[in-house]
Amino acid sequence: MSQSNNADWLARSQAAVWHPCTQMQHHADAAAPSHLPLVPIARGSGAWLYDFDGRRYLDGISSWWTNLFGHANPRINAALKDQLETLEHVMLAGFTHQPVVELSERLSALTGGALGHAFYASDGASATEIALKMSFHYWRNVGRPEKAEFLCLAGSYHGETVGALAVTDVAIFKDAYAPLVRAAAHVLPSPDFRLGEAGESPADVARRAAAALEAHLAQHGERIAALIVEPLVQGAAGMAMYDPEYLRLARQLCDQYEVHLICDEIAVGCGRTGTFFAHEQAGIRPDLMCLSKGISGGYLPLSIVLCSDTIYHAFLDDSVARAFLHSHSYTGNPLACRAALATLDIFAEDDILAVNRLKSAKISAALAPLADHPQVKHLRQRGMIAAFDVATDDPYFSRRFYRAALDNEALIRPIGNTVYLMPPYIVSDDEIAHLGRAIHAALDSALT
Secondary structure (H helix, E strand, C coil), X not given: XXXXXXXXXXXXXXXHCCCCCCCHHHHHXXXXXXXXXXXXXXXXXXXXXXXXXXXXXXXXXXXXXXXXCCECCHHHHHHHHHHHCCCCCCCCCCCCCHHHHHHHHHHHHHCCCCEEEEEEECCHHHHHHHHHHHHHHHHHHCCCCCCCEEEEECCCCCCCCHHHHCCCCCHHHHHHHHHHCCCCCEEECCCCHHHCCCCCCHHHHHHHHHHHHHHHHHHHHHHEEEEEECCCEECCCCCEECCCHHHHHHHHHHHHCCCEEEEEXXXXXXXXXXXXXXXXXXXXXXXXXXXXXXXXXXXXXXXXXXXXXXXXHCCCCCCHHHCCCCCCCCCCCHHHHHHHHHHHHHHHHHCHHHHHHHHHHHHHHHHHHHHHCCCEEEXXXXXXXXXXXXXXXXXXXXXXXXXXXXXXXXXXXXXXCEEEECCCCCCCHHHHHHHHHHHHHHHHHHHC
């Protein structure tokens, strides 16, 4: 059978698949300024994706922030092939297996034992819902049911299921479903350094945002179950970056007012910001932590909530009603856990955090010339995440840039007027240079 080309797969996909996070009409009308190309991918290798017509694209955003060590990574492939011959799946209710035990132990060890138990699901939004439910149920179990409200930051994104939307502050995802969202969280000021006033440092902005948190807790703390944050980088807000001082102060305030701190490390964990967990840069630990995306190396759906022993023990009782009864059919899937174990092995064996510090410097150098561009604002970086904002009133800028980047063999998908890089950790010096050239060319094209 001859291999189909791009046109064949495009037609079949548009006829049968409802793609996520997209107005499907934008895929259909290639002549429209809002056109968002649908790219059929035949295979992946390393940092590159290849379509059915032989074109290639350097995956500058790690396939929605998931891929850490390249496509078709031989070490993760080998682990999965071995696991396939042993156990593909068994329900985790009443059963256990080697990969889920070992992964739970290793993740706890990475927190220094501060978070002792792991609860499993399949996606980031599910992890958010689990963490919210755990916090809410904990306070009920310890006799404080009045603590039933949540706090989040302006611009926060924690998923798009109905529960997760309650702590998401991105209008385009939330507004249409507002009537479905129960008890939406209180939205507090973000410590985003771009909000700084004249003379303020990023730490000053963080302290100002923390003061707003303190004022809210002083007045309403007895009703607050938890504060949820994306540590150091708020992704969907346009890679909003902030000083670790906010996390340090938030941890102190949550302790003072007996409020759980939930760290959503779904996008920023697994080495993205320079430490394995982003919150480590503040020298703190959360009460609950959400992981997903990169934890499986970008191979399989997997999300995890790690919790403190204090929270875990509050659910132990003869009464089933006091148990945490949340469940997913594929909870703790052995294949996904084995991929995660292989991912952790690569971190340990290849000293990835140290390697990434060198790659981070290369990314910084590749983007440095943009600082002189008259329409580039707030060029910024945290570890392996780099971003800048583009001053333009063109409502189609992001689409123009995306199409131009594809023309320059790069997958770079802006968030509004924010262009960012979040490449796989195996990206080479030459590939980093390629991404830098593609960004410069796409920017010139999009602004012409």
